[in-house]
Amino acid sequence: MIYEQLELRITNEAYHFTPLIEPAKEGPILDHIETLTIYRSSGEIQLNAPQIQNAIVENELMVYGILGLIKLQAGEYMIVITGCQRVGTLMQGYDVLRATTFQILPIARNTNSLSSQQLDDEQKYVQLLENHLQSNGFYFSYRYNITLSIQKQAYSADKGRDYNWRNADTRFFWNRYLCEKLISATANSRIHQDFSHFILPVIQGFVSISPSVINNRAITFALISRRSQERAGTRFFSRGLDEYGFASNFVETEQLLLCDPSKSLVQNNLIRASYIQTRGSVPAIWGQIPNTRYTPKLWVNVNLADEKVIGASRAHFDQQIKCYGPQILVNLTNTKGYEYPVGQLYAAIVKELSDPSIKYIHFDFHHECRKMKWHRVQLLVDQLEPDLRQQGYCLYDASSSEQDPVLCKEQTSVVRTNCMDCLDRTNVVQSTLGRWVLTRQLREIGILQSTEVIENDEQFMQIFKNVWADNADGLSIPYSGTGALKTDFTRTGRRTRLGMVNDFNNSAIRYIKNNYLDGSRQDGIDLILGKYRVPLSHVRSPFRSTPSSIIIKLMPLYLLISFTLFLMVLFAPDLFSIHSSLVHITALSFTFAVTITCWLFIQHNGAEFVNWPKLIPYQAPHHACLQEEGSVVNNGSNIPNQLEANVKNKASDFIQKWTNRRNSTAILNEAEQGYEMVAPFKKDT
Template sequence: MRPLHQRYTLFTDRTDTYIFVPEGETQSLTVHRSTGDIVVNSPKTNVPYTAYRSEKVIYGILGLISLSLTDYLIVITGRTLQGRLMGHDVYRATDFDILPLAALSPHDPPHPVEAHLLGLIRSHLSGGNFLYSYTYDLTRRMQKQWETREEDGGKALWEVVDERFFWNKFLHTKFIETATAGNMPALGSYILPIMYGTFEVHPAFLHGRHMQLALISRRSRYRAGTRYFRRGIDHDGHVANFNETEQILLVQAPNTPGAGNVDDDNFVSRLSFVQIRGSVPLFWSEINTLRYKPDLQVMELPDTKSAMAKHLVEQNKTYGRQSLVNLVNQKGHEKPVKEAYERYVAELDLPDVKYEFFDFHGECKHMRWDRISVLIDRMKEDLEKYKYFQLDSTAETPKCVQSGIVRTNCMDNLDRTNVVQATLAKYTLNLQLQDLGIISASDGVDDFESFSKVFREMWADHADAIANAYGGSGALKSDFTRTNVRTKKGALEDGYKSVTRYLKNNFFDGSRQDGFDLVTGSWIPKRGPSASLFLVKDPRPLVTRSMPPVVSFSLFMICAGLTLPRTSDYSLLYYFLLWFTILSVALTFMVVHGVDYVAWPRLNPLTEIIYYNGPGFRSAHHGKGLGGKNQTEPNWKKAKWLTTGLRKAAQKVGVEEVELGTMKKRVD
């Protein structure tokens, strides 16, 4: 592949251009601020003497994004080395700068809409785990890279990456279009693909053999988002929280000189095992209502079957045969999702798709986590049939290839899924070590504590990272992954994590979801902030907005009555009765209208899902006000005074609606 530039010096020539000068004698890049044109300069082009040199080192260009006032270049100004894999450095981007093309300050923009959009980008960049390598394709599993090694020669990295995991593909749209249309291969050295995911690599030693054990998870940019605001499938067959996880085992020869040196690529065997996870491929969601357990909504749409078929067939084309492991409960709140999933899988009856249900909570109740072995016994035949990828240094062709995939899901694809995927990975690792002759057929990873600890810690860290990105807290049940034992301390920690998830999912994830939609191109701002005023205005009526302050003030008055010194002997009975009554009324109103107090995403509103009343299943209609079962939109939106006011405001700013984001989805 064509090499990528790894360090740049940035020059700013007044308000005319940004000039990126890579290390070494190579072609610099100019971005014209007035037009947004991207130009690769001819060799030995001099930087204008009027240009100002930035003190920061630039480690990569994340891309270019257009907001309501101007376009912005996003560059990487900080990185940390995550590890070294087969001689390639893998970095995590830690700091970013946002460079406006227009002459305005990105830290103090002249309009609140622009400030809000910039805040979403900064929040997304600071909260994500963005990984990249200048010399290795992190987005593709080892087997795929070997299969396409000949046709990849001479191409730029962005041309060979897996588009599902090319997180900044939308941001690099203009760079890619310019490189393609202008036949500028040199521009490819500036296009740095970023992956949102996890990466860990650890040295290990077992029976005289030095090894490295690595784990990579890759998060799809399609239908990306947060736990409750991205569920199920879309009409193109993309599912929420889709992750590909690759476990890599690198083995050195016995008595290798310098064995254990992680900087060398002197491995005699390279092995890879891949699994995937993804939301149940139906049109479904859980509707937040401020209650701890949200309402379950399963939507029976006409194209449900075709969307599921698209998803499963695409996975077959990508990975081969497929085993679907479903961990959703078979009774209670989750039962309708399980039944709908099984019904559609049976109706499709795809030849290379096998369905396997495992009642996780039923089998493992009372902390009987050893019962996961029941699932492993069922999956042994598939795991041994699908195998894994193995390439030895002395062979021109792989010793074996992975011909199938296990797709695991629970409701969130987090906690139960993490436990099961780690167990499947351990079983396959046992097979690999046995086939290599490192351990005997009667031994397993758990028989070697130091090696087993590396494996457990790596999978537990991986679980926490995925859970934080999607659910807002570390993974539940991670004590079992780390120690092979389910403990009471772990159960208490899970309670704390569950409360954290509740608070984040109800009151903070709306803006997080907006950040995902903005950066991945699921929502594109129109030029002119007046078209996006709905982002900085609250259209709810005054009575709805006033309830949280009323609750806060009532609590303050109650606490004041209990703690402040008294100057009279009169009873406070009526005082407390008044404020407890006001508090109770306000809280009751908020619970009855709970949907109006959830921090919903604004860029791509979920109104059609929240107020869906078509065929399917709805567990309840909490939080939608009195008689909310048949509502198709919030009660307060139907008010004549509100509708008239919004229409007048819309006419004033020249747009049709100001309270809803009705931007179209980008297709690339």
């Protein structure tokens, strides 16, 4: 059991947690309530520690869980959940909650040992944590293992009844690093203390639980999307695979149908059906280099003779087959233009692996559904139908009081869907597959007749569509910075002009965030997941800015000033007391030349204006040799520092070189991308 509510008493000496449990609810367990004390002077944690005499209570808080502890320059900080919202109830009264507010509390009593630079850095570290916690969806449950699917819970010896951190799936245990101190102390045989009741696994992603009625039968429809923390990141700073085979933006989505036998008088959701789908970045070594253009430079490693390249893909599929069984791969990328190299590489990898457990299908979503013909997604479902029937779904029956719950049916494989971002197109396809499977589940349970389809129930379908559209937004925000595109189709079943306008707005916001804000977002992810650990000894600040980079980043200001002066000279020369035509023309020419020069400089040195990650500098793919207008960044290069070193040499000749053609076919201009973000408007005559 994980303690649900904790009273936190803060003194100058310690943080003291006392579980709050209602006697009528828990009964005899009151005799075994444990308290947790964290001593501020030493950082030591202890169960059932004696009360500190004459301690003055500085503050008292009601907290709903301990997210964990993280070590920064001043020492450890504790993150607690101070607000939560009930999402809904799954089987047997197990609630799922969404964390809404957090508080970051310093264990150390002061920061006197820090220099002014360290204090400044410490504030930035804390701000990164706060921004990450405020901008993402975190979900947890005290009694239900939210990190595991129903089928995996059924495989466990305790059938999922004994829930604690030990049986959580580490891929989706988002605060696993933050809980390391509590976990290590529990595993320490010398102290013989078990802190498991205070360790609360939290997932990042999306959860929706919606009660409904279909054909006069009460059901609960739920959707749980679990984002993997193994290769977490933002859109342009996290693509493809790492060397261990972990994919960027990998998500496991479980669609749940919960109900009771037809003659049941109460709703305990004893009959449970689930269907798993996965999504993740194209499983290859590839990436993009942000450069302030709408679509960054694209990199793919097509050298499949390199064991590091093919080995990463092999490791990825080995992991996936072990977790889910055979893989049905659905690639939705474009078959021409900007996305073409990625799709071709994916197909080549599958061919090279030649694994009988892998089936590959390339469905060019934008081509098949062009001109707003979004109903043509059904063509993909028709193509997949034999595989969908063969893979089945999970059906779990706990309605019999005379025997243990029975796993009546198992899902034997999984559909892994991807587009470039694994967001918009992917969600449309996954919702369509989920609807197809849901009809089969309802028929088998007996809620629908053999000839009925769920699409005929308009009231439920409205719930279904909104849940999947909300899922799209919930997964898109932490990765791209905005809600998903194409959700008008998911919500209404058709593409609308209002939806396209909304997509245009989101695309513009994505552009700004992905180029000018995502470096800080990536830093927050790396910090809270332990990918970057603050050094114990004082080192040079990772947040430093060099004089040259400051001058470079002032260029947009120079552009704004020069353009403003140009307009003023053009339309209001009297403000400058210009009465001579020659002076007027000279002033116009000069301000125009400065404006164009600034604009060309920014275009040519776009990467200099990108907000790069500072804690773990962005690395080019280890295969890559980036040819950027005459400069070369070699294997594993630190992109921001390399560009900064080259910028002085570029400045003298950028006007001549900025129009040079790129000589690598693996790098395509964003204009060739086609229609990644917004479907083309239909022209009316």
